[in-house]
Amino acid sequence: MSVHKTAILSAVITALFTSGAVQAAEALTAVGDGEGQLDIVAWPGYIERGESDKAYDWVTGFEQETGCKVNVKTAATSDEMVSLMTKGGYDLVTASGDASLRLIAGKRVQPIDPTLIPNWKTLDPRLKDGPWYTVENKTYGTPYQWGPNVLMYNTNVFKTPPVSWSVVFEPQDLPDGKPNKGRVQAYDGPIYIADAALYLKTAKPELNIVDPYQLTETQYKAVLDLLRAQQPLIHRYWHDATVQMSDVKNEGVAASSSWGYMVNGLVADKQPVASTIPQEGATGWADTTMLHAEAKHPNCAYKWMNWSLQPKVQGDVAAWFGSLPVVPDACKGNELLGAEGCETNGFDLFDKIAFWKTPQAEGGKYVPYSRWTQDYIAIMGGR
Secondary structure, rough: HHHHHHHHHHHHHHHHHHOOOOOOOOOOOOOOOOOOEEEEEEOEEEEOOOOOOOEOOOOHHHHHOOOOOEEEOOOOOHHHHHHHHOHHHHEEEEEHHHHHHHHHHHOEEOOHHHHHHHHHHHHHOOOOOOOOOEEEEOOOOOEEEEEEEEEEEEOOOOOOOOOOOHHHHOOOEEEOOEOOOOOEEEOOHHHHHHHHHHHHHHHHHHHHOOOOOOOOOOHHHHHHHHHHHHHHHHEEEOOHHHHHHHHHHHHHOOOOEOOOHHHHHHOOOOOOEEEEEEOOOOEEEEEEEEEEEEOOHHHHHHHHHHHHOOOHHHHHHHHHHHEOOHHHHOOOOOOOOOHHHHHHOHHHHHEEEEEEEOOOOOOOOOHHHHHHHHHHHHHHHHO
């Protein structure tokens, strides 16, 4: 096990079991003057200031309006986000559902007051009070973006979109007549176990998998067997968006789970790439901007959470990342997103996505996330 993986696993376990170790700062009752600074842990591509493309900048205007200078630390996985928030020193994190409940349980984040966020009223009703950020009637953050984990594929290899995730899970020849071995990728994160479970839900109905995040011992064993059989096929377990884009461009990767962010970037680079959601459906993510329990810049943080819900900001983020806005009005009239952007990115697929969440044992009925973490690290290592 690498030092990096060991550190992340240690941080995850710490976050899960040291609840009460952090004393939450006193909650704001009103938003006052900004503190001049804001430190955010975010997914790549989530906080842009025009450095990658001048058209995509939703930071400069915020800084000019509020005087809060934004500093960003990118994280490639939810486990890395949990680790960074456990160490502290940040105000906000754009946490996916497989991190948010761990952060809440570990008291790494604090409840927010939606009444202090005027733009809260514009939220998509489907996302209000989501179970991944609402616990015991307390709101732990502001929805930011959501979307499916798509199947990205090379259009020179697949003349028609692949219809099943089997192209990355099962040994086979691809449509160009060459084996998939060494030409497919899988996500470098324990939550990917749910992708395999979702595939087996259809491929092996006799397993009776209902929820890919709630697996009995029998179901879990079948999923691990599938992932172990997949391991020899894998070109790379990806977690770095830039590296995956390079692999598709230069290393002959023909198919992989991915995000719209990488698909958009490769298409913009005129690469033969497209994406689809196969017949088995897809896992996905609904990300929440969460406030650290000991945030040093809470006024700037609240100002950012309100800023982030503007339709222009939401539409621009969705256009850049290939995701969906949490404010439906963002789908209309955004020059970067375009008239069909929300439909293209899957706005109507909300009910078909198995959103990331942290697996819970529920009294021993299901395999807990701590096991997922240990077993997936072993599988990636060929064990």
